[in-house]
Amino acid sequence: MSSSFLDAVKARRTIYALKHESPIPDSKIQEIVKQTILHVPSSFNSQSTRIVVLLGDDHTHLWEEIVKPAVKAVAPAEAWPQSEQRLNGFKNAYGTALFYEEPKDILKLQEAFPLYSENFPQWSEHTNAMHQFVLWTALEQEGFGANLQHYSPLIDDKIAAKWGVPGAWSLKAQLVFGTPAGEAGDKAFKPVEERVFVHGAK
Numbered sequence: 517m518s519s520s521f522l523d524a525v526k527a528r529r530t531i532y533a534l535k536h537e538s539p540i541p542d543s544k545i546q547e548i549v550k551q552t553i554l555h556v557p558s559s560f561n562s563q564s565t566r567i568v569v570l571l572g573d574d575h576t577h578l579w580e581e582i583v584k585p586a587v588k589a590v591a592p593a594e595a596w597p598q599s600e601q602r603l604n605g606f607k608n609a610y611g612t613a614l615f616y617e618e619p620k621d622i623l624k625l626q627e628a629f630p631l632y633s634e635n636f637p638q639w640s641e642h643t644n645a646m647h648q649f650v651l652w653t654a655l656e657q658e659g660f661g662a663n664l665q666h667y668s669p670l671i672d673d674k675i676a677a678k679w680g681v682p683g684a685w686s687l688k689a690q691l692v693f694g695t696p697a698g699e700a701g702d703k704a705f706k707p708v709e710e711r712v713f714v715h716g717a718k
């Protein structure tokens with residue numbers, strides 16, 4: 517099994533120890549995000565995904581001024597020190613990609629194809645996740661480490677106000693990335709035979 521694509525898939529890992537540095541110019545990050553959004557497929561070619569990228573000081577603002585206060589407001593007091601440490605880890609990174617879905621694009625498809633109306637919301641989630649995976653893998657190919665976070669809906673309104681994100685967009689995930697300052701943790705694998713079933717192979 518040798519293909520550069522699968523090598524990239526295998527190399528992608530969750531990295532939490534990240535620096536406020538980038539191995540590549542910001543212009544290259546932007547190009548990778550554009551290529552991701554152009555070429556990742558979507559259900560019925562909905563192109564419903566939106567990606568907002570926060571770099572440098574904007575990234576820091578997100579974690580220090582928006583996520584931290586939002587989590588602190590709901591975290592039990594005794595849990596906060598540990599949460600704060602975790603959030604500092606994300607803040608110390610270089611950038612965050614925010615993955616959204618545009619509900620109008622989903623609604624249009626539901627109106628155009630009533631037979632599949634109930635399926636489109638789920639397919640929208642699938643579509644968004646594919647973008648997350650491709651960008652995560654592509655950034656790590658460039659020498660970034662990255663991890664995927666979920667702080668919606670706690671942070672949605674503040675982000676919308678600060679960066680002019682349409683309020684209707686639905687925030688699905690936050691991909692945090694920076695130059696790695698540590699390795700991925702150990703990862704256990706369930707036996708493949710318990711998870712893959714092939715019938716009719718020659």
Ligand SMILES: Cc1cc2nc3c(=O)[nH]c(=O)nc-3n(C[C@H](O)[C@H](O)[C@H](O)COP(=O)(O)O)c2cc1C
Pocket residue numbers: 528529530531663664665666700701703
């Ligand atoms: C859909 C999805 C949601 C995830 N959500 C989180 C998350 O909220 N916080 C986090 O630290 N990691 C999150 N992860 C990372 C997983 O824990 C991680 O991918 C998994 O343990 C396998 O490790 P690896 O990424 O190093 O291969 C998520 C991963 C996926 C695919």
